[in-house]
Amino acid sequence: MITKNMIIEELENRGFVVDTKIVVKNGIEKNAIIVKREEDDRVEPTVYAEDIIRSSYENDMSLEEVIDGIVEIVSREFTFDINKLMDSDYFMEHGRVGIQKEGTEALVKRPTQFEGIEEYLYMTDEYNGESISIKVTPKMLEMWDISEDEAFNMAEDNTSKETTIKSMAEVISNMMGMELADDMNPLEQMYVISNKSNIKGASAILDTKAIGELAERLNVHEFVLLPSSIHECILVPKLEGMTMNDFENMVKEVNATTVSAEDKLIDRAYLMTA
Numbered sequence: 001m002i003t004k005n006m007i008i009e010e011l012e013n014r015g016f017v018v019d020t021k022i023v024v025k026n027g028i029e030k031n032a033i034i035v036k037r038e039e040d041d042r043v044e045p046t047v048y049a050e051d052i053i054r055s056s057y058e059n060d061m062s063l064e065e066v067i068d069g070i071v072e073i074v075s076r077e078f079t080f081d082i083n084k085l086m087d088s089d090y091f092m093e094h095g096r097v098g099i100q101k102e103g104t105e106a107l108v109k110r111p112t113q114f115e116g117i118e119e120y121l122y123m124t125d126e127y128n129g130e131s132i133s134i135k136v137t138p139k140m141l142e143m144w145d146i147s148e149d150e151a152f153n154m155a156e157d158n159t160s161k162e163t164t165i166k167s168m169a170e171v172i173s174n175m176m177g178m179e180l181a182d183d184m185n186p187l188e189q190m191y192v193i194s195n196k197s198n199i200k201g202a203s204a205i206l207d208t209k210a211i212g213e214l215a216e217r218l219n220v221h222e223f224v225l226l227p228s229s230i231h232e233c234i235l236v237p238k239l240e241g242m243t244m245n246d247f248e249n250m251v252k253e254v255n256a257t258t259v260s261a262e263d264k265l266i267d268r269a270y271l272m273t274a
Contacts, residue, residue, distance in 0.1 A: 002056045002063055004031060004049040010067045011035060016074075020049075026230060027103040028261045035074045042082050045074035080127060085134065088144035094123040095136070095155040098200045100230055101266050108136045108148060112206065116266045117227070119203060121155050131199055156206070162195040163204040165214055168234070194232035202233045202265060205272075211235070215274030223272045226251050227265035235272075244269055 004020075011018045017036040022029050023046075031049040047070055056066045084090045102111070102118045109120035121136035141151055168190035191214065194201030204210065205225060214235070215221060222238035224247050236247070247269035255264050 002053055002061075002066060004033070004053070006063060007049065007052060007066065007070070008033065010063060011070065014067065014071070016071075017041075024103055024105050025262050026100040026264070030262075033070075035070065043080060047073060076127075076130075080132075085123075085140070086143065088146055091123060091136070091140075091144060091146070091151070092154050093158075094125050095151065095158055096122055096124050096133075096200070097152065097155045097159045097203045097206065098122050098133075098135075098230065099203045099205070099265070101264070105135070106137060108138055108141055108151060110148075110152075114205070114225070114227075114266075114270050116268070119152075119206060121151055122200070124197075124200070131197060133200065159195070159203055160207045160209065162197070162201075163193070163207045163210045164196055164201070165191050165193045165204075165210060165235070167191055189237060191235040192232050193235055198231055200230055202227065202230050205233050208274075211272070212274050221274060223274060225270040225272050227268075227270070228254060229259050229263040230265060231263060233265075238271065244271065 008018050008020065011033075015037075017039050019034040019036075021032050021034065023032040024030075030051075032046050033049055033052075034044050034046050036044055052066060052070065055061070056063075061069075097119050098121075099112060099117050099119050102116055105120075107120045109118050111117075112119050123134045123136065125132055136151070141148060146154075171192050193204045193207075193211070195204055205227075211223070215223070218237055220237040223235045224238055224242065224244070226234040226236065226247060228234055228251070236242075248267070251269055252267045255267055
């Protein structure tokens with residue numbers, strides 16, 4: 001079986017400078033492998049040992065194939081213009097708000113109204129045809145000479161412009177390439193809230209304006225919020241006969257069976273007043 005040490009040794013044999021550290025992603029500790037061409041490189045492409053080893057096992061990959069894949073990934077990042085990150089204008093355009101379960105990461109972040117969930121700042125962009133994101137640290141705000149309140153206001157404006165709310169029936173029908181069926185009617189009472197890219201879109205639950213407009217359209221005053229992942233959440237109009245225990249059990253089951261640890265938010269449901 002391929003191990004982290006085997007990966008590091010082979011990368012070094014190919015001339016890369018390799019370092020390791022423990023990083024926290026959404027409250028989960030992961031073994032990061034940092035790959036650089038030179039010791040003083042400012043760009044530090046990072047891959048995660050657990051993910052690589054799991055993928056190699058699932059796809060029956062040789063060590064050479066694994067290393068080729070890592071080299072392809074990090075080589076794309078070497079060409080990213082890191083000087084962009086020094087410019088406050090870049091943050092003003094690309095800054096967004098994300099949410100995750102409360103943790104100890106040294107980020108620009110603050111609590112939300114949802115117990116156990118925090119909001120944080122990050123930047124998102126398209127690079128080499130792929131979506132990239134970079135979490136914002138206090139040192140970045142200091143470099144840009146932007147206050148935390150200013151930064152959150154800018155990022156909130158950018159984030160709210162991308163909010164999407166669709167019925168579960170519409171989401172499923174779009175995924176399957178078919179029209180809405182009559183037996184999907186119950187799913188029309190469940191709404192998926194995210195962003196246009198469906199990446200880190202769960203922060204749309206902070207968009208009170210969009211949720212208020214949905215409540216007005218449906219003529220309801222309360223929603224049950226099901227935090228399905230960091231990418232999307234589900235809103236269900238609160239009706240008679242529903243219990244929060246039922247919803248929390250639903251969230252726990254989905255988290256345990258279909259959501260990865262890195263994407264998981266929290267094992268509970270929330271009652272929201274619109």
